[in-house]
Amino acid sequence: MKFTSAISSVASLASLAVYASASYISTKEVSGRYFVDSDSGEAFFLKGVDYQPGGSSSFEDGSDPLSDVESCTRDIVLFQELGINTIRIYSIDPSIDHDECMTKLAAAGIYLLLDVNTPIYGQSLNRDEPWTTYTESYLTHVFAVIEAFAGYNNTLGFFAGNEVVNNETSAEASPHYVKAVVRDMKEYMGNHTIRQIPVGYSSADDLDYRVSLANYLEAGPAEDAVDFYGVNSYEWCGENTFEGAGFDTLVENFENYTIPVFFSEFGCNLVQPRLFEEVASIFSNNMSKVFSGGLVYEYSQEDSDYGLVSIADDGSVTMLSDFTALSAKFATATTSGLSTASASARPTTYLDYYNNIDFNTTIPDTLASTVIADGLNSTYVRGAFVKISDLSSNYSIYDVSGDAVDATMTTKIALTIPTDSAIEQTDSDADEVDSSASASASASASSTASNTASTSDSTGSSASATSSSSSSTSSSASLSNFVSSSEKMGVAALLAAAVGLAVV
Incomplete structure (x- = not known):
């Protein structure tokens, strides 16, 4: 439409x-360098976690983190214990029902940042040879994700890509293909959804590309520029300081950025247990003038050992020491009343040079013009809030001492x-x-x-x-x-x- x-x-x-x-639950939109509440205009700072139980690599069609109501209800209880307002999910199957889980997240006041790609072949860009995977079939999957989640007010934004540029080859091949995906997503929403949901990108923790890619992706015509930029950063490890961890340099690098920038992943685990001392800095006036909060990697314990909780085979969950540490830090970090700063107008022209990346300003033509014009068929489930009554999960929750915790969520x-x-x-x-x-x-x-005879156009x-x-x-x-x-x-x-x- x-x-x-x-x-x-x-x-x-x-x-x-x-x-x-x-x-x-009000929608959030982009205004200058911040997400803002669509009703009050108040700046919205992300305080959240990255959420993909089982890990992204194990994702398969037919299930995802928001398709199992018992599991998501259990996890919302723990989200509330953490005191978060946002989760990020890396992979979703748009053909299944997410209504109840999204409704419960909304009831808890929690927003969703969603990646439109998955590890399944044909559902993401090949970073080194993007022209081989930038196809109508791939874009159809992307549009199906949009259709499935555009109807929920608590869908905060879509990531068009995650760490697509992470080496010399991808830095030469992929930046303008990321822009093509952003353009296609925006045009599809302009034609077929009531709300234009912000579209952004999540960068690799690589100093060679992070800032230059951010500047390239924000520039140019509005239709193919990102609306926000996520920084994956693991530079603050153990006991550290704002300057010692290089956060002062991060602020300096992005102080002139014109759109929202935030940590799409943070939480170095080289020193364990994690202390999460960086939380105080992220939600301080030092950073809030540039950064809009961030998300901790990651909710569940996987092979990479970043988990806040451990999920057993029987579906029960046990809080780990990192959970209690983060919960305490989040509890003392306010997201209201932080200092904000105005931004310059977004650059509509490109610079002459962007360090270490191919800054091709000729964006590939879309390969899904018909789908963008006509919309999808019914191979997806268009999401919407639903009536629900059960606030409890049948799965058990245990604190770090092994004591049972009530597995019932509350509503806001x-x-x-x-x-x-x-x-x-x-x-x-x-x-x-x-x-x-x-x-x-x-x-x-x-x-x-x-x-018609007298009017040419x-x-x-x-x-x-x-x-x-x-x-x-x-x-x-x-x-x-x-x-x-x-x-x-x-x-x-x-x-x-x-x-x-x-x-x-």
Whole structure:
């Protein structure tokens, strides 16, 4: 669906939005160098973890971290114990249902950063020979991930690539292909989703490419520039300082960056147990003027030994010493009231040179123009919040001492479900507006056709309308108040119609 403006009443959107939900989890958007709350405009700082139980390399189609409701409920309990507001997931199967897990994350006030690639052949770019994998089939997978998660308000952003550039060969071959994927994702969303979700990139912990690639990816036409940049950094190990770990250099490197930058991975494990002393610096005024927080690598214990928890074969989870250390550090790190700084306008032209990378400014033509224009078929599950009532997991949780912990999550946010009569009334109102908009569009088309002989071309302008309704939070709110899948998506579509948005 691509929305273009039609003549109608904009005021009806606000009234219908309030009518549809008394409270909700607000979306986040990019404004300057920060993610900001779409309602309040307050800067949003990421305090989170990277989450891929089993490890990215073991990912297979048919399951992922948000497809098993028992497991994700168990882990949300632990997310809340950590005090986080964001998780990152590296691999997702878009063909399966994620509604309940995403709804529970929303209820807990937790946002998702999602990589659109997977380790499965044909579902990621070959970093050394990207032209062999940049195909319509690959992009179809990427668009399916977008379709599956664009409907959730707590989808914070998509990573178009993770550490694609990590050596001399990939630095020469891949940067402009990353931009091509970013462009294709943005164009697809512009045509087929109501919300334009930010698209970014996560860089390797390599000083040869990190900053130059960041500068290249933010530059150029808006349609193929990243909206945010993640830095994978493991430079702070054990006891260290802001200067000793080189964080002062990181701030200096990105002090003129025009879009949000944050740690997409951090948490060196060369010194164990990990102390996570860097948390205090990340959420300090020293860094908040440039960096928007970060995510610790990683939630579950895997072969690389970065885990915060250990997951047993029976599904039970035990907190490790790193968990308690990080929880204590996060508890003392505030994400509100931090210093912020304005940014210069994003560069729309390229520099003459970017160190150590091929800064080709000719972006490959898309190989999925038909899919971008027409959209996907039904091979994905379009996500939406659903009614849920069970806040407990059947899996056991144990603290670092081996004592059992209650495996029941709490809620921070609830959505009020519109009554049947409200939905029927909204249907009726929308039908009337839609009919009016269609008539207006037909008249406009007829007028344009009659003037073809004297008018060589015409320009249409697109417009988008946003609305906000008052939000409220309650630690004891019932999760049965969450809006159902059909109601949520139906009302969203009807609200679009209510302001005269014609689908073309």
